[in-house]
Amino acid sequence: MQKLIEKFEKFYGKKPTVAAQAPGRLEILGNHTDYNQGFVLSCAVEQNTKFALAPVDGKHCRIKDFRDNSVREFDLGNIATAIPRDWSNYIKGVIVELEKRGIRVGAFDAGMESTVPLSAGMSSSAALETAAGFAFAEAFGIELPKADWARVGQGVENNYMGLKSGLLDQFSSIFGKKDSMILSDFRSVEVLRTVALPAGYSIVVVNSMAKHNLVDSEYNVRRQDCESAxxxxAGMYPDVRTLRDVSLEQLEVARPVLTEREYRRALHVVGECTRVMxxxxxxxxxxxxxxxxLWFESHESSRVNFENSTEELDYLVELAKSVPGGLGARLSGGGFGGITIHLVKSEGAEEYAKRxxxxxxxxxGVDAEFIICAIGDGASAQKL
Structure with missing residues (x-):
């Protein structure tokens, strides 16, 4: 953070007054269960996005991304519509969502940096939304419960970006606990408990380098399939509100009333909720x-039932079954590209990843990348 503050001061000729950080996340188990009001096991990672700002008079905002030295400028009165494929949408969207809640964000100069890989499935967008939101809270005296900050980020994705995603990404970034996974219930929207990863084991993230763009993917179609199922x-079982309420036994009995595609989508989500518990x-x-x-079972269900895997992801999971030290592997996140996560013994983690x-x-023929991930804390902000 100190490096970002120094770069900010050099670029703007003044010091920032607040700074915030928000981590990326890994979905451990519970693929596409969040918008079905189900259960997810996830964690925050130590890779994070840092965001520093200083309020300014007027309506004009500037943001400098110190990774590539790009700059975005906009007026607060002219941000109602997203600009296609522009990273500042994730920040403008937070302001728009807060305005819907009657909360005003003033003009600012801001700087950001991030170590969360882009378009990989570690939720770089949620990290940016959360870091910006937490910085706005400190700078402009905004008080919202943490779960509502997650809903602000989800609103950016759903309303501003057009991606009908659930709350998992923002929730994990905000509520993450160092060295522990969190078990979340997305009906009550709360962390039920933390679950430690046993000592001596690590999570290796392998990036397939096949970037996913969920806004342009079939993500929204999958959600429609789930809601249709x-x-x-619910016509057979009155207590059913979402797929979270369906048991595997009930699903088999009801199979004749579903299309084959609806059945397979539902089988994935119901199976994932079962695997989480x-x-x-x-x-x-x-x-x-x-x-x-369970990781291998989850990936097979993604491949066959939810069809959100790719040849690259499938091959990385196949390798995990043959390389010594691999205990489990699966795609993580929305799918359609991005990363696989691998459960390995810490002692041989680097050798495993290289193999x-x-x-x-x-x-x-592709040079993939890997990270041996440490589980980190959730988002935080401070006045400087």
Missing amino acids: AHKL EAVRLLEANDVAGFGR VLAGYKART
Whole structure:
């Protein structure tokens, strides 16, 4: 943060008055369950986005991204509509969402940096939304419960960007706990508990380098499929509001009323909710091998039932089954490209990752990248 403050001062000729940071996240289990009001096991990572600002008079805002030295400028009275493929949308969208709640953000000069990989599935967009929001809170005296800050970020994605995503990304970025995964319930919108990753194990993130752009992907179509299936199931089971309320047994009985596609989408989501709760049970019993098997099962369901995987992601997961030290692997995040996560023993994590990358390059010709991820704390902000 100190480096960002120094760069800010050099560029703007003054010091920022507030600074905030928000981490990226990893979805451990619970793929596409958040907007179905289900359960997710996730964590914040140590890679984060830092955002510093100083309020200014008037309506004109400037933001400098010190990663590539790009600058965005806009007037607060002219931000109602997103500009296609522009990173400042994630900041302008936060201001628009706050305005809907009757909350005013003043003009500012801002600077940002990030170590969260872009378009990879670690939620660089949620990290930026959250860091900006937390900075605005400190600078302009905004008081909102943490869960509402997550809803602001979700509103940016849903309303400003047109991606009908759930709350997982922002929730994980805000509520993350160092060295622990969080079990979240997206009906009550709360963290039910934290679950420690047993000592001696690490999460290796392998980026397939096939960038995903969820706004342009079939993400919204998947959500429609889930809602259509839930509507039909509610006709058979009055207590069903979303797929979260359906058991695997009920789904099998109701299969004739669903299209094949609706059945497979529902099977993925219902299966994921089941796997999340099973994971907590296995971790409590210190059954790390069983926990890892759930990762493989989750990915197979993504591949076959939800069809949000890619050849590149599938091959990275296949490699995990043959490279020594791999206990489990799956795609993480929305899918359609991005990253796989691998559960490995910490002792051989780097060697494992290098072998996976070598196998991937031999098959695809692509130089993938890896990160041995440490589980980090959630977002924070401070006055300077």
